[in-house]
Amino acid sequence: MAITSANQLELLQIADAVAREKMIDPGLVIEAMEESLARAAKSRYGSEMDIRVSIDRKSGRATFTRVRTVVEDELLENEKAEFTVETAKQYLEDPKVGDTFVEEVPPVDMGRIAAQSAKQVIIQKVREAERERQYEEFKDRAGTIINGVVKREEYGNVIVDIGAGEASLRRNDKIGRESYRPGDRIRVYIKDVRREERGPQIFLSRTAPEFMVELFRMEVPEIYDGVIEIKGCARDPGSRAKIAVISYDSSIDPVGACVGMRGSRVQAVVNELQGEKIDIIPWTDDAATFLVNALQPAEVTKVVIDEEAERIEVVVPEEQLSLAIGRRGQNVRLASQLTGLDIDILTEEEESKRRQAEFEERTKLFMDTLDLDEFFAQLLVSEGFTNLEEVAYVEVDELLVIDGVDEGTASELQARARDYLEAQNAKAMEAAREAGLQDDLANFEGLTPQMLEALTADGVKTLEEFATCADWELAGGWTIVNGERSKDDGVLEPFDVTLEEAQDMIMTARVMLGWVSPEDVVGSSEEETEDASAEEAGA
Incomplete structure (x- = not known):
């Protein structure tokens, strides 16, 4: 032709x-x-x-x-x-x-x-x-809601016609009890768009927390306009969810605006999500107050936050324990996701027993090390003393406020504490030397004899070996594994060495060895300071 x-x-x-x-x-x-x-x-x-x-x-x-x-x-x-x-x-x-x-x-x-x-x-x-x-049409639509028509189901995955092609709603992205038939209309969240050899793959979701956020954006004009912001969302798809909201207009109640007249706005979202119960919580930058709100409807008696470990302890009355935990741990799990903190829930009785155990442990410490009777040791603990260092090096005036303690008694207490600590230091240094401690590390400023003993027991015996350590190896840290946080123990963690302090010591050791120049360390510190200032300004 x-x-x-x-x-x-x-x-x-x-x-x-x-x-x-x-x-x-x-x-x-x-x-x-x-x-x-x-x-x-x-x-x-x-x-x-x-x-x-x-x-x-x-x-x-x-x-x-x-x-x-x-x-x-x-x-x-x-x-x-x-x-x-x-x-x-x-x-x-x-x-x-x-x-x-x-x-x-x-x-x-x-x-x-x-x-x-x-x-x-x-x-x-x-x-x-x-x-x-x-692909060009949908790559920029990731993170938005789209309406489609169910075409078929393949191995539990729903294939949805979205007009210009097909998309996949996988089994684990469906709300548990939902079922679809060909021809059903469906509202879904575009979770991801990927370019692949067989063509663009569009993945949908109805379980993503972002789906709920977008639904509220559609139902609540104040969220769409930016007057109200959803600061966080945690879901147990099809069962329960918690969202945290904040209003940038003092005249608008963020919770009331999201609920709507007679609950009309939140009910529209609930109906779309097959009856999923939604707790709307006012957001605040005070972690303790926010957590109390997040654990609603349970009443909280006391909150103790460990910011470094990103953990939080919550004390509740005995009758509120099951409500705070929720069915199968649902309430505390959602509150943990919303706040980004690991939450330990204790009853008032459990917390009282723990405090009593700590009191007895510290009392015994002072009795054994300072040769005190039980009553006097309890007086020290009651005044807030928790370890020997505090007794040995505190101002004398702070000891004189204890009933029955005069200047002579205070001096004797401090002398006993210092003698004990010096003996412990000498013992720790001797153990470190026997384990192979070298002089360059022994003379490093900032490391106590007990720290040196712990380092040598872990195989760190020279300044060069110390300089090759990572900060988390010294101070400890947290690692995310399969979505769960796991603890990494640090060699110097028992001595309350922070990550920043560990970083400073390691960099100092590297400067002493000539691995880096002091100017590089100063420049790096200035950049970190500038970045932190910029973040604060942006916030």
């Missing part, structure tokens, strides 16, 4: 029709046609030739050309598509490496096989263009 003047315009008409049907650029269809015609021409003239086809966008005329490129003599591999500078002089004036010689060749007469091959090329190119268009 030769391309005659009679069907030249027909090429453009076909390209336009295909482009409209597939909603792609007509130019992409014409490029596919050019490639398919070039492939057919190669089968006629020889696959080693560089045959190119150009279709005029106005007349539809297809021009077949043969292209040959000038290459260096030693690089000549394909004489049908390349030639040397010497040979090129027959066709070009003053040829140079990289120049091309283009000559027009007669159009091919396409046979049935060539026509079928050309058709397959066009279909493939059009499919690729269609996939690219679909």
